Amino acid sequence: MSYGTGNEWFPYYEQAFSEGSFSYRTGNELPYYEQVFSDSGVLGMQASEQKAIQVTDLTVAYQDKPVLWDIDLDVPPGVLLSIVGPNGAGKTTLIKAILGLVRPAAGNVLIYDKPYEAQRQIIGYVPQRGSVDWDFPTNVLDVVMMGCYGALGWIRRPGKKERELAMQALEKVGMEAYATRQISQLSGGQQQRVFLARALVQDATVYLMDEPFQGVDATTERAIVTLLQELRADGKTVVVVHHDLQTVTDYFDWVMLLNIRRIASGPVDEAFTSDNLRETYGGRLAFMK
Amino acid sequence: MLQGHLDILSIAIVTAAACALPGVFLVLRRMTLMSDAISHAILPGIVIAFFLTGNLSSPLLILAAAGTGVLTVVFVELLQRTKLVKEDAAIGLTFPALFSIGVILISRFAGNVHLDMDVVLLGELAYAPLNRLKIFGSDLGPVPLYVMGTILVLNLIFVVVFYKELKLVTFDASLAAALGFSPTLIHYGLMTLVSVTTVGAFDAVGSILVVALIAGPPATAYLMTDRLSRMIILSAIIGCVNAVSGYWIAFLFDVSIAGAIATMTLIIFVLVFLVVPNRGLIAIARRHARQKWEFAQTMLVIHLFNHEGLPEAETESAIADLHEHLSWDPGFTNQVVKYALSNRCVSRKETQLILTAHGRTIAQQALVQ
Numbered sequence: 001m002s003y004g005t006g007n008e009w010f011p012y013y014e015q016a017f018s019e020g021s022f023s024y025r026t027g028n029e030l031p032y033y034e035q036v037f038s039d040s041g042v043l044g045m046q047a048s049e050q051k052a053i054q055v056t057d058l059t060v061a062y063q064d065k066p067v068l069w070d071i072d073l074d075v076p077p078g079v080l081l082s083i084v085g086p087n088g089a090g091k092t093t094l095i096k097a098i099l100g101l102v103r104p105a106a107g108n109v110l111i112y113d114k115p116y117e118a119q120r121q122i123i124g125y126v127p128q129r130g131s132v133d134w135d136f137p138t139n140v141l142d143v144v145m146m147g148c149y150g151a152l153g154w155i156r157r158p159g160k161k162e163r164e165l166a167m168q169a170l171e172k173v174g175m176e177a178y179a180t181r182q183i184s185q186l187s188g189g190q191q192q193r194v195f196l197a198r199a200l201v202q203d204a205t206v207y208l209m210d211e212p213f214q215g216v217d218a219t220t221e222r223a224i225v226t227l228l229q230e231l232r233a234d235g236k237t238v239v240v241v242h243h244d245l246q247t248v249t250d251y252f253d254w255v256m257l258l259n260i261r262r263i264a265s266g267p268v269d270e271a272f273t274s275d276n277l278r279e280t281y282g283g284r285l286a287f288m289k
Numbered sequence: 290m291l292q293g294h295l296d297i298l299s300i301a302i303v304t305a306a307a308c309a310l311p312g313v314f315l316v317l318r319r320m321t322l323m324s325d326a327i328s329h330a331i332l333p334g335i336v337i338a339f340f341l342t343g344n345l346s347s348p349l350l351i352l353a354a355a356g357t358g359v360l361t362v363v364f365v366e367l368l369q370r371t372k373l374v375k376e377d378a379a380i381g382l383t384f385p386a387l388f389s390i391g392v393i394l395i396s397r398f399a400g401n402v403h404l405d406m407d408v409v410l411l412g413e414l415a416y417a418p419l420n421r422l423k424i425f426g427s428d429l430g431p432v433p434l435y436v437m438g439t440i441l442v443l444n445l446i447f448v449v450v451f452y453k454e455l456k457l458v459t460f461d462a463s464l465a466a467a468l469g470f471s472p473t474l475i476h477y478g479l480m481t482l483v484s485v486t487t488v489g490a491f492d493a494v495g496s497i498l499v500v501a502l503i504a505g506p507p508a509t510a511y512l513m514t515d516r517l518s519r520m521i522i523l524s525a526i527i528g529c530v531n532a533v534s535g536y537w538i539a540f541l542f543d544v545s546i547a548g549a550i551a552t553m554t555l556i557i558f559v560l561v562f563l564v565v566p567n568r569g570l571i572a573i574a575r576r577h578a579r580q581k582w583e584f585a586q587t588m589l590v591i592h593l594f595n596h597e598g599l600p601e602a603e604t605e606s607a608i609a610d611l612h613e614h615l616s617w618d619p620g621f622t623n624q625v626v627k628y629a630l631s632n633r634c635v636s637r638k639e640t641q642l643i644l645t646a647h648g649r650t651i652a653q654q655a656l657v658q
Contacts, residue, residue: 008291022643063372099463100467117469120469127463136317137511137514137519137520148463149468229620
């Protein structure tokens with residue numbers, strides 16, 4: 001059970017007494033303090049306080065080499081957050097740990113107060129474009145339909161409905177003309193749009209994207225930014241591993257600075273400071289605000 | 290005699306189709322060598338199961354061998370996970386060791402048992418029909434046909450039922466995991482199938498042919514289509530073509546059937562590799578040749594276009610001197626001029642080469658790009 005991050009539970013505790021929380025005890029076997037402090041307890045559920053993603057004390061290590069040290073991260077719903085940091089900072093690993101793809105050595109991840117396994121359906125994942133074999137014998141529409149597989153579950157095949165959803169997603173990324181194209185014939189930017197369409201088809205609430213801007217042309221970059229901002233406008237939470245420090249303030253409203261440990265996270269104007277950047281990148285920082 | 294042909298042919302065809310189905314996914318996952326490893330490493334499993342049952346045709350042998358096959362995959366992956374050994378080396382370390390354990394067990398404890406090494410490696414398809422399934426005295430056909438038929442049905446069911454999952458895990462394992470389709474489960478399911486197929490097939494056709502039939506037809510089909518479902522069907526068909534053509538070659542030249550089928554697998558791959566449209570070697574060579582002449586023609590029309598109507602045009606477009614201006618070999622220049630003339634990009638005006646309207650358009654378009 002998670003009790004939220006350090007300084008948050010105390011106000012709830014206060015609130016519990018001031019608002020006469022004893023009425024909440026009726027019909028509940030839990031002692032009142034459990035109930036009050038618990039994230040899933042009634043008092044913790046005010047919509048404005050709920051976290052889309054909550055990472056607590058997360059450490060990931062390969063063998064005994066830590067890749068992430070004791071990461072805490074709270075992502076409120078409806079923000080567009082970029083994770084930035086130098087190569088080897090653990091950005092991809094953090095995304096994978098949130099998705100349960102790597103096993104943490106310590107710590108915990110919650111998506112809307114529940115572990116990942118319970119929330120698969122509301123999470124859309126866009127892996128790095130280079131992580132798959134684009135010579136695989138399949139076409140664009142087929143790849144986009146893979147986004148529906150989670151909702152279909154085991155064995156059930158995609159049908160007409162899934163094909164329509166996939167076409168709609170392709171339209172959103174401006175790739176509907178390429179539906180029957182063999183995927184090896186796509187440019188890098190087109191591949192990235194196909195991957196985005198595949199995540200859109202899930203109609204998720206939380207999106208995790210690993211370097212969607214990697215090696216795409218300017219047109220695709222614009223299209224992706226517009227899409228991300230539309231997602232945020234729809235109340236979705238979008239977490240993006242990002243490389244280009246120049247565009248962080250333009251594209252995102254939240255930022256996390258990461259280098260093995262969390263340097264800072266929060267709204268861009270608070271967290272994206274030159275002090276924090278220097279701490280994240282050390283002497284390697286070529287860009288200063 | 291006809292019955293003998295039919296028996297051998299049907300065993301070969303069923304085996305080829307059964308091997309092609311999991312083979313498609315091994316080829317796409319770049320794991321074909323694993324089938325080689327499994328086909329050898331199952332030997333100790335067979336030997337140990339034989340010691341336990343005392344019967345070479347016990348179904349327990351297949352299960353024990355399949356278990357050893359999966360164990361091979363586990364060993365290879367454990368070695369790989371140490372990050373001290375790469376996958377190819379891990380395979381190279383694992384399967385000879387397991388195979389040797391099998392050989393040692395046979396030579397120490399079962400020297401007089403019929404477990405012939407040649408048959409293990411190359412198989413002897415000609416003898417396969419001798420092993421008949423008899424129930425109440427009536428002959429129902431060769432046992433290997435039933436074994437491979439069952440395995441073919443199993444493979445077919447697995448591939449059809451889990452088609453979506455196999456496709457997703459093969460294309461994008463991390464998305465599969467994120468969506469809740471365990472790549473490990475699918476992976477070991479597939480490996481179990483490969484093991485069972487290998488065990489069943491090696492008794493009939495030998496382990497070398499098993500590897501040829503698992504890797505060859507899917508690799509051939511991969512060249513012919515852009516759709517996974519078609520690749521699977523084509524693989525099965527090509528496997529059957531290999532089996533039938535190989536069998537007749539073996540019959541005509543009186544050579545090893547397994548050897549002939551394995552050879553045909555390569556020959557048919559090379560044929561497809563050469564002639565397949567778009568990505569075949571011949572198609573690529575023709576495309577390169579065409580591009581070479583097209584490009585030379587474009588250079589020629591641009592040269593004419595740049596000097597057109599200028600004072601030096603007369604010298605620059607003199608047919609006899611073109612090769613000097615362009616620094617081309619005279620013979621090559623001649624051919625390019627002929628090519629351009631035949632495409633009506635240029636026309637001859639006494640000793641000059643002049644642009645046609647079509648040629649002018651080509652030059653303008655090329656310059657705009």
